[in-house]
Amino acid sequence: MARRRQAVTIKHVAADAGVSLQTVSRVINNEPNVRPAMKERVQSSIDRLGYVPSIAAQRMSGSRSYLILVINDRERTIADWRSRQGSDWVDQMLLGGMLKCAEHGYRMIFELVDTHNDHVERELSATIAALQPDGVILTPPHSENPLITNLLANRKIPFARIGSVSKGPGIAMTMDDEGSARRATEHLIALGHSRIGFIAGSDEYDLSNWRIDGWREAMAAAGFGQDGLCARGDFSYASGVAAANLLLDLDNPPTAIIASNDQMTLATLDTAKQRELTVPQDLSVICFDNTPVVRFTSPQLTAVDQPIAATFSKAVELLITNGNAADLALPVVTEGTLVVRDSTAPPRTTARP
DSSP, rough: OOOOOOOOOOOHHHHHHHHOHHHHHHTTTOOOSSSEEEEEEEHHHHHHOOOOOOOHHHHSSSSSOEEEEEEEEHHHHHHHHTOOOOHHHHHHHHHHHHHHHHHTTTTTEEEETTTTTTTTHHHHEEEEEEHHEEEEEEOGGGGGHHHHHHHHTTTOEEEEEEESSSSSEEEOOOOOOOHHHHHHHHHHHHHHHOOOOEEEEOOOOOOOHHHHHHHHHHHHTTTTTOOTOOEEEEEEHHHHHHHHHHHTTTOOOSEEEEEESSHEEEEEEEEEEEETTTTTTTTTTEESOOOOOGSSSSSEEEEEEEOOOHHHHHHHHHHHHHOOTTTSSSSSEEEOEEEEEETTTOOOOOOOO
């Protein structure tokens, strides 16, 4: 029976180079207090043996763990996974964060925490004790939870708060929700729409209200009224149906609707179809997610492309290079874009059927 090939460890490298484990660790971590000749000697052994540094080896210096921890909402994440409805928030988060971590020799760990859990501090404390991360990235609604932010601040762990502009510890970061909503509204105004409805998300998330602000700002700048044109959902399909019906039942219904996520947008499309309204001829529709599903609707949806990957990449970079971020202009804003497809067009000049 063939013998299993023994994995090369840091001990093998130290023995081959004739140096201590700590010296090998300092070379792996690219620390400045290693003589060039010694660094070349150790690197030669690493190359010859085919050694790949592990996190354990990198952590021997004691100053860093080389881990960035991302905390996402447990309930909503699991619900999205189970529904299998095409949301790629986690995918984009991992794409941006993991690639940037790899550039710096770090690893990204993804954990789910229930922000409503009475034991959130104990749960998060156990995770931190086990991983000892160099930095933490919080996503909504965790980024606005004082139990979590105060815990990290008290432990002196650098962290970034995605979707947060409030003052306090940590690096506040946004994906320019207000600006994106404003640009989506301005696109519809440029097409000739003046009655533009907005389906907002749950007020549990501050970003829901920022998006309303962006829509209101654009409507006010154009001199258009907003009364009755904003309906509140909770990001679910069912709430999108209720909100779309509320808007389309108005005596003077909107000729365009912006919905705050893909599920509420799909609900708007289906509601329009049931009412025998054609998109975009009778009703233009814009989605606030550019998830894969929007390219398989009929028509394909014009959508706000949120810079999720770019935002997480930036968060990782800031935590690694400047955890305190004392010199940053806060909040750090990553601007999204509007991807124009077939679901938006000028309004009909004649009355609807």
